[in-house]
Amino acid sequence: QVQLVESGGGLVQAGGSQRLSCAASTSIYSFNTMGWYRQAPGKQRELVAVFTSGGSTNYADSVKGRFIITNDSAKNTVYLQMNSLKPEDTAVYYCNAKRTSLQRDYWGQGTQVTVSS
DSSP, X not given: OOOEEEEOOEEEETTOOEEEEEEESSOGGGSSEEEEEEEXXXXXXXXXXXXXXXXXXEEXXXXXXXXXXXXXXXXXXXXXXXXSOOGGGOEEEEEEEEEGGGXXXXXXXXXXXXXEO
């Protein structure tokens, strides 16, 4: 059973920075994609940033230039560095990993990020 454990999050002022971590219970290379989604109140869950198995990264337009996704394969961990945070970044952030050949989708428990204006 794959587990994704998130850490980080909390309250930050607009313009500030925060880093989220997602530790997987298995090698991050076993996934086709791994990264972060978020869901704000009353809105659908949306992609924030992900790694693909080919090593490329995809970012939502709204976070390009502000957020950076990185990984540490030795720790089976993916990070999301969030800079220049805005109140509209307030959401629950979820770690996600996919194994497309198995049609499996794994989610972390979510961590709240609140950006005050």
